[in-house]
């Protein structure tokens with residue numbers, strides 16, 4: 001596994017070097033809207049500290065991120081009057097990861113509505 005690259009796009013969002021639509025922040029985590037949403041309300045949750053993915057994460061990073069994921073999954077289910085919520089997470093290129101800073105996708109879902117590709 002490669003080392004963490006501080007020039008990845010989410011690190012730049014954390015440093016405020018590129019814009020994002022932020023929806024939640026606490027001491028340890030940040031959440032913002034995905035730039036190419038696959039459903040309305042598709043958001044991403046990241047730790048504020050450097051971490052490539054789950055394979056690389058400390059228990060404290062995982063705990064903080066999953067706490068925020070749960071909070072925002074519950075909130076977005078209500079806000080979007082969703083029937084359910086999909087939580088997705090990818091590790092390394094072979095595992096489908098494109099941005100190499102740990103993140104979880106949170107997608108409010110409605111019966112019979114497939115996410116865009």
Ligand code: 5GP
Nearest residue numbers: 009020032033034035036090096097098099
């Ligand atoms: P993954 O690494 O989980 O496969 O995908 C990365 C996700 O980050 C994609 O859903 C993509 O649309 C999103 N993404 C990539 N670049 C940006 C960006 O600059 N801003 C935001 N908000 N999302 C991004």
